Amino acid sequence: MKSFFLNLWEDIKSFFSHFRVYLKWLALALVVGAVLGAVGAGFYYALFYAGVYREAHPWFIWLLPVAGLVIAAMYYFFEKNPLTEENKGTNMVLAAVNGGEDIPFRMLPLIFLSSAISHLFGASVGREGAALQMGASFGSTVSRLLKFNENDSKVLIMTGMSAAFAAIFGSPLTAAVFSMEVISVGVMYYAALVPCMVSALTALYVARLLGVQYAVYALGTVPALAPLSAGKVMVLGILCAVLSIIICYTLIITERGMQNVFDNPFVKIFVAGTVVALLTLLVGSQDYNGLGTAVILKAAAGQAVWYAFLLKLLFTAVSLAGGYRGGEIVPSLFMGATFGCFAAGFLGLSPSLGAALGMIAVFCGVTNSPIASFIMGLELFGGQGMWMFGLVVAVSYMLSGYYGLYKSQLIIYSKYRSVYVHRKAHR
Secondary structure, eight states, X not given: OHHHHHHHHHHHHXXXXXXXXXXXXXXXXXXXXXXXXXXXXXXXXXXXXXXXXXXXXXXXXXXXXXXXXXXXXXXHHHSSXXXXXXXXXXXXXXXXXXXXXXXXXXXXXXXXXXXXXXXXXXXXXXXXXXXXXXXXXHHHHHHHHTTOOHHHHHHHHHHHHHHXXXXXXXXXXXXXXXXXXXXXXXXXXXXXXXXXXXXXXXXXXXXXXXXXXXXXXXXXXXXXXXXXXXXXXXXXXXXXXXXXXXXXXXXXXXXXXXXXXXXXXXXXXXXXXXXXXXHHHHHTSSXXXXXXXXXXXXXXXTOOOTTHHHHHHHHHHHHHHHTOOSOSHHHHHHXXXXXXXXXXXXXTSOHHHHHHHHHHHHHHHHHTOHHHHHHHHHHHHOGGGHHXXXXXXXXXXXXXXXXOSXXXXXXXXXXXXXXXXXXEOBO
């Protein structure tokens, strides 16, 4: 009996010890979420009005090479050894979490301003990647101020990533899980679950209070679960896995090619900006510049030209390889939505349904984040297509291989066998 009460007392002490940890992370998550919710709202408005102003002044595209020089100068003066050290962007975030390194605070204003400039003048880049960098920078800075150890610092970085991603994208559950899942494929940092979830929801709440509005997507007709419909979804998953590999490989060879040809970052970004401007002239529209949210919405409504994903890939590869800032996630969603809308035609699926499945399948294929991708489908399109989301994500995850947008991403366990591999993604 005595041992029973001793064990009970130890359990009670353990509970209150854990509760103190819970309160610590709850308080930090609320603060981080509130701050990054406001920062994310500011970033949202900066990119929104940059896009509106560029569309009202289409000749701005011809200033893109000059804007690139401004971005290169910003990183030249504020980044360490910019001519010899590769700026990793989101890769820096993943490397910091995996290697226990600090992320400098200057990364937040740098990516904020450079992304706004990139969008204002028409570079084909995203925003969620930039949000991850801003969130990680803020989380790492708070961690240094509080003198946290390496393990707690990792959690706080992921907390910041979740908050900024949620404020920009409007999907808090996706943001929380993605921040924990993308770091190391096969292993999730569950210790960060409470702070990531609370910070994401707080950031979303603050962003909405500040008037941020998020895109609403239609799903279309969802067929009942049957062998034929399941087979169609699996075929689309296979095709999206192939597209994911093509996207990653194209970004790889474009980045390496431009780096080999242009050692000087000023020359490289000026040439890239000139190429994007000329491509815009040839295409005859600015559908492939900036975020391309309007095209994503058209694809989700079942309206997209079949070659849209190829043009977006070309624009994005040149922009990112040249050094323009923003991110790769929204361009990947663009390519997934437009390809899925096109592929649905010969698979006998609703075009809007194909766009929805394409978005989450390609997102999964390029980020190696199946759980976050499945949750994204639920948050963006509702639960009526749940079985299709799960199936297309599973197929895309398995068949997209070890490619990924982030070369600092670790693949801990194999996608094909229950074995430990511990390797980096191809990028």
